[in-house]
Amino acid sequence: MQYVSRFAQGAFGVSVDSVPPPSAVHVTDWGRHPASAGAYSYLRVGGEWNDSDMLCEALSMHPEHASTANTVAAGVDWEDVEAAGARAAALPGPVLWWAGEACQGEYMGTMHAAFLSGRVVAERIARHKAGRLKPACS
Amino acid sequence: MALLPADQRGARDISPTLVANSGAAGTIASGVPFLKLAYRVADKNPWMYPSSSLYQLCNLGREQSIAPLSHDMISSALQLWYSQVHPLFHAAGVHCSTFENTTAAAHVVRKMVSWVAIQPDLISQTEEMSPELARALWQQACSGAPRDSPQGGLQAALSYMPHLIEVWMGAHLSEIQLGEMCTQDLWSDFPGPHCLLGAAVDGSLHTWPTKAAAQTLPFTPTARVSFSAWVSANIAAKGSSCLVQNLLARIAALAHVRVFVAGVLVASDTSAEASRIVDIHLCAAAKGVKGGLTTSTVSWLHCGDGWLGKAETWAHEQGLPAAATEAAAIQADAAVGHCSLLPAGVPCHSLGVLLACSAQEQSACSAWDWAVLHNTPSLAAALVCTAPAPVFWPGTGVVWPVGGAAGDDKPIRAALILTPLAPLWHIQGCVLVPAETFTPVSACTPQEPVALTLGAPHVVCTLPAGVLQANPPVFEPPLPQWKQDAIKRLGNGRYCKVILCFEQEGGVFWPEDAPPFWGIAGCEDTDLGSLASPAGLPPVRYMENYLSMKGVPALVAVFGKLKVSARWSAGSSLYVHFCSQLALTRQQWSPVACHPATLLHT
Numbered sequence: 001m002q003y004v005s006r007f008a009q010g011a012f013g014v015s016v017d018s019v020p021p022p023s024a025v026h027v028t029d030w031g032r033h034p035a036s037a038g039a040y041s042y043l044r045v046g047g048e049w050n051d052s053d054m055l056c057e058a059l060s061m062h063p064e065h066a067s068t069a070n071t072v073a074a075g076v077d078w079e080d081v082e083a084a085g086a087r088a089a090a091l092p093g094p095v096l097w098w099a100g101e102a103c104q105g106e107y108m109g110t111m112h113a114a115f116l117s118g119r120v121v122a123e124r125i126a127r128h129k130a131g132r133l134k135p136a137c138s
Numbered sequence: 139m140a141l142l143p144a145d146q147r148g149a150r151d152i153s154p155t156l157v158a159n160s161g162a163a164g165t166i167a168s169g170v171p172f173l174k175l176a177y178r179v180a181d182k183n184p185w186m187y188p189s190s191s192l193y194q195l196c197n198l199g200r201e202q203s204i205a206p207l208s209h210d211m212i213s214s215a216l217q218l219w220y221s222q223v224h225p226l227f228h229a230a231g232v233h234c235s236t237f238e239n240t241t242a243a244a245h246v247v248r249k250m251v252s253w254v255a256i257q258p259d260l261i262s263q264t265e266e267m268s269p270e271l272a273r274a275l276w277q278q279a280c281s282g283a284p285r286d287s288p289q290g291g292l293q294a295a296l297s298y299m300p301h302l303i304e305v306w307m308g309a310h311l312s313e314i315q316l317g318e319m320c321t322q323d324l325w326s327d328f329p330g331p332h333c334l335l336g337a338a339v340d341g342s343l344h345t346w347p348t349k350a351a352a353q354t355l356p357f358t359p360t361a362r363v364s365f366s367a368w369v370s371a372n373i374a375a376k377g378s379s380c381l382v383q384n385l386l387a388r389i390a391a392l393a394h395v396r397v398f399v400a401g402v403l404v405a406s407d408t409s410a411e412a413s414r415i416v417d418i419h420l421c422a423a424a425k426g427v428k429g430g431l432t433t434s435t436v437s438w439l440h441c442g443d444g445w446l447g448k449a450e451t452w453a454h455e456q457g458l459p460a461a462a463t464e465a466a467a468i469q470a471d472a473a474v475g476h477c478s479l480l481p482a483g484v485p486c487h488s489l490g491v492l493l494a495c496s497a498q499e500q501s502a503c504s505a506w507d508w509a510v511l512h513n514t515p516s517l518a519a520a521l522v523c524t525a526p527a528p529v530f531w532p533g534t535g536v537v538w539p540v541g542g543a544a545g546d547d548k549p550i551r552a553a554l555i556l557t558p559l560a561p562l563w564h565i566q567g568c569v570l571v572p573a574e575t576f577t578p579v580s581a582c583t584p585q586e587p588v589a590l591t592l593g594a595p596h597v598v599c600t601l602p603a604g605v606l607q608a609n610p611p612v613f614e615p616p617l618p619q620w621k622q623d624a625i626k627r628l629g630n631g632r633y634c635k636v637i638l639c640f641e642q643e644g645g646v647f648w649p650e651d652a653p654p655f656w657g658i659a660g661c662e663d664t665d666l667g668s669l670a671s672p673a674g675l676p677p678v679r680y681m682e683n684y685l686s687m688k689g690v691p692a693l694v695a696v697f698g699k700l701k702v703s704a705r706w707s708a709g710s711s712l713y714v715h716f717c718s719q720l721a722l723t724r725q726q727w728s729p730v731a732c733h734p735a736t737l738l739h740t
């Protein structure tokens with residue numbers, strides 16, 4: 001507490017007694033929380049510009065998880081993508097969908113990115129159910 | 139607004155000392171790294187359309203008679219800001235002497251400047267790249283100043299910042315009403331697209347009484363509140379350089395603060411009127427959500443944690459069930475709302491309340507009672523709601539809407555959500571099987587949680603990137619390689635915030651007019667520096683003064699990485715560390731000590 005007193009006097013110009021102990025202390029460390037393992041995602045050096053698109057791409061029940069989306073993933077061979085798309089077309093629709101702030105390229109890392117991605121995926125599922133939409137990433 | 143009306147603005151160079159013009163006049167000189175940046179900004183920057191900010195909150199609900207600001211426009215401007223202007227501001231918060239004068243550094247500088255000029259759109263928002271870019275830009279700003287001179291660096295920054303603002307705003311400094319910017323831009327998020335919100339609030343409050351009189355407003359507005367009181371006082375005392383001063387005061391915070399907008403803006407004024415403004419925002423958000431806001435507008439309406447703090451009240455007013463109301467009070471992004479300071483570790487689902495309600499308004503999803511939320515900084519939250527009652531956990535037991543919410547026996551119709559509900563749930567895996575072979579395993583009690591297998595025609599994975607990287611569930615069949623690669627490539631940032639709450643009779647012990655952000659400057663030259671990092675603790679990145687930001691008597695230190703126990707004592711080394719950092723920031727960035735004139739003429 002001597003440090004606190006010293007700084008209080010020097011920096012705040014207040015008496016020692018007027019620097020109280022905190023009434024409560026809260027600590028957040030999402031990086032250490034096993035359920036979050038971090039606070040936010042971001043594109044880093046070496047990342048692809050459309051990583052978020054790839055993340056949000058839904059997967060079908062095909063054993064190879066063939067992409068059913070029409071998004072072309074960077075670094076993926078075109079022929080592979082087309083072949084995967086063709087295979088997927090003959091299979092049931094996508095089953096495993098993805099959402100979250102990391103899946104939203106525009107505002108990645110923010111709360112509203114998560115918000116938007118949740119809306120998008122829910123709408124896609126709904127439309128897919130209705131047979132009106134080919135799943136695709138925006 | 140912060141810009142003069144278009145017809146009153148002249149067509150001239152931005153500034154004699156920065157021979158780039160962002161397009162308002164079209165006068166361009168070559169050889170300036172920001173030349174193309176300015177060009178790129180010109181046709182995308184919402185500020186180019188002075189009245190556009192007025193429309194932001196006027197587009198609530200179904201009031202679509204006024205053309206909304208283009209979503210693409212906002213998006214592009216935000217992207218530009220993050221990639222280029224933002225890093226410079228970040229850099230200016232770094233002590234000049236920290237830049238190393240090496241050949242490699244010089245090479246990086248040249249490289250990065252050329253990138254800025256040639257391919258600005260290739261520079262993404264990346265944590266690794268930003269410092270390098272920032273150094274390059276900083277070197278530009280510091281050219282001519284002694285490298286190891288803090289005053290020289292600050293002087294360069296001080297003279298440079300307004301010009302950058304000019305580039306961004308596309309107008310001569312004399313045409314940018316700096317006083318307005320102080321309130322609307324600097325006290326909101328930063329002078330990029332975010333500042334639209336501040337301007338929009340101001341503009342909307344200005345126009346709402348008229349609408350209310352015409353009975354076209356869906357709620358009752360209060361009188362317009364002027365945000366200029368604080369600024370007037372500061373400008374009167376310090377002149378227009380108040381703008382620069384506040385820029386510097388906030389620089390260190392900018393790089394890591396992304397999710398507050400209106401909360402900062404309105405709560406910087408702790409008066410009762412400001413509190414009512416928050417109410418207005420929340421009411422507007424509520425009305426907007428229920429009225430079917432456009433996506434872009436919704437995103438802005440919900441990105442302020444100041445609003446989330448008010449979500450509890452709103453949820454109550456909306457007649458949401460008690461569980462939802464309670465959950466709405468929980469903190470977001472480790473931020474402390476107006477209403478509550480909840481124990482650390484409690485996940486945030488306040489936005490889920492908004493979502494759950496808005497979902498009911500989504501005609502496209504009317505067949506699917508859904509709500510999905512992955513609240514980035516805290517825990518992912520995801521619900522499969524079978525209306526009427528969205529069920530939130532935490533607290534007394536596992537409440538997972540398997541088979542419907544309480545009192546509702548509807549089966550899950552839509553999708554399962556993979557989300558980390560730890561410690562209540564641990565997602566062990568995701569197995570895709572043909573529907574006819576699926577056998578559910580049910581039964582789970584709060585007292586005796588057991589492995590539970592759920593089935594649904596769709597699964598939505600909202601696991602945070604960090605979980606997918608560090609502790610992913612087992613996917614069967616395995617995720618394809620390209621998906622795994624994309625996950626690996628993601629960066630995963632982390633915050634650690636330490637929030638100290640103070641309850642004092644007669645006010646807090648620190649000056650009530652202290653700015654909301656206290657950047658950390660170098661402390662090598664002071665004897666305080668030796669005490670800045672006791673016990674090998676990392677330095678505080680910046681501090682937040684919640685009294686100014688949110689009206690809560692609390693101080694927040696934001697660390698990058700910090701292993702810290704949630705239990706503090708007043709004599710602990712971390713507390714000492716906190717206070718020493720606090721003292722340093724106060725000394726460095728107090729309105730008196732940080733007065734630009736003081737720095738310039740030292």
